[in-house]
Amino acid sequence: MVLPVMVFGFIMTVVMAIFCPRIGPTRRRGQPINIPAATGSGLREPHLLLLLIGVAIQQSSHAVLNAFSSIYWHHLGFSGTQVGLLWSAGVASEVTVFFLSMRLNRRFDAWTLIRFGCAISVCRWILFPMNTGFAGFFLLQCFHGFTYAFVHTGVQRRIVATVQETQESSAQGAYFFYVGMAMALMTLASGYLYAWLGVVSYYVMAVVAFSGLGLVISAYYLQPQRVVSGGKTREAA
Template sequence: MIPVQHSPTSEGAPPRFRLLSALSYCAPLLVNGIVLPFFPIWLATHSFSDHEIGIILALPMVVRVLVAPIVAMIADRLKERADVLLWSGGLSLLTAIALYWTTSFWPVTIVYTLQGATFAPYLPVVESIVISGVRRWGLDYGSMRVWGSIAFIVSTLGGGQLISRWGGEMVLPVMVFGFTMTVVMAIFCPRIGPTRRRGQPINIPAATGSGLREPHLLLLLIGVAIQQSSHAVLNAFSSIYWHQLGFSGAEVGLLWSAGVASEVTVFFLSKRLNRRFNAWTLIRFGCAVSVCRWILFPMNTGLAGFFLLQCFHGFTYAFVHTGVQRRIVATVQETQESSAQGAYYFYVGMAMALMTIAAGYLYALLGVVSFYVMALVALCGLGLVISAYYLQPQRLLSGGKTREAT
């Protein structure tokens, strides 16, 4: 499990911290549950080409990864990190409204890129607040994070039904509703004060010195970023691909929801998994399943087959994400928490942006065969993760284990 810190004082968690943290995850993932699977369909409805869709989806990722670490470092120095969420949600809401008046390539690209910049810090800052609660009061990360995944499922299933009935034009109204909820939750998000310097995790060594500059952590984040970028073709073109195979909007929503439902299962079982497997095992296994998933994806196995492949998402994302969070907690101090989350999102976002641009050209050239390329990408990420494991400082404990094996 994610290790906890003994608080320097004897206070417990603020009232309703778990509830408000769970709802704070729900708001941004409600947005993602519409934007990720269905915004490409909105673009296709307006006759954008595969190349244009790839560029429109990728540019916000580039801007996002440049903005998120900077804002995250600022958040670490604020009295209340949650204050960042209000302007992030508010400005993002304005960009969603602006999309009503943009239907050609450059206006859509500019507005959607601005949305990527304004929304970039929202989830990393929520993540840093929750992880601080885990450190200080020994709360269970998975039990709070899981509700964001549930919100994604509800959003995706509901969005699929709306699109089946009224078409791709329903994407924008639901997007506006989602961003409105991010503003509401920015007001009610837990406010727990600035990050702390005192207190150390139990069962792991004190996070010291270089922290974010630890070579093994940097290589791990890069390796995971490459592995996560192998989802680019899935994110950008799977909905279009399934529509071409004759699946309805509701069935596409069901397939996306299956992936997130598998995340929910992993987060619900996180305590048990973390007691049995260390972080490195979760990450390596998730990367290996990615390779198998993309090899199988081009095969038209029908709704049931794609449903099963989508269930692999619990391994290819949730296992890896949970493992990385544990490694961050074991390596950096709480004073660097938002910065660490920003760095994580930077590497993943930059790799995803570049791969999404490439995905537009790959899909136009190769079609679903592009997933075989994604299998090679995931394999490269796995190789870097294995290399990062062997770069850990070897501080031997009794029994021959390392302190860094958490």
């Protein structure tokens, strides 16, 4: 039962991705979202580099979840069907956020999405070791839409707003490299952490997510666009 549910979730992810709003030149011409033209030195912008590293650290806090949550749930007595439903809830929430990304981008700036997602990560990992029952874990899995999709959507907007069009592929490559490396290292470390601490490892992940949030906040204040004439500041997308 678990495998069909996971396959269905994967298929739905692919289908919904096809209908997700595009980013890049088409979005800039249409102007549905208030994104400033890319300025500065692009990939050399300190705030972008710090943002990507901070997000990579925050995303790596999912390592214990990805590696050991099924074992944890089985230990709590959940059936295979329930475990499959919990994983599906995470996928569904993520896809839902991507489907609604156009509305979210109109309502919230990129930094708000990223900071909110990072903050929810901290709360999610603090609550995860607590046996809140199936309903509680289902809700925590729905938080994946915030801890991953919100952050990812915000980062995509920051990349588009910061680098020139010719550098977007390089920026995307750097983003996925940082996230991939951080996730690989944290997954390796999570094996030792879980063997040593058990479910307490989620508290360590909360600290990791908080560290990523700290770097994201620092990146926000490094933005050259924040300081304008008259000593006032404006929120960059």
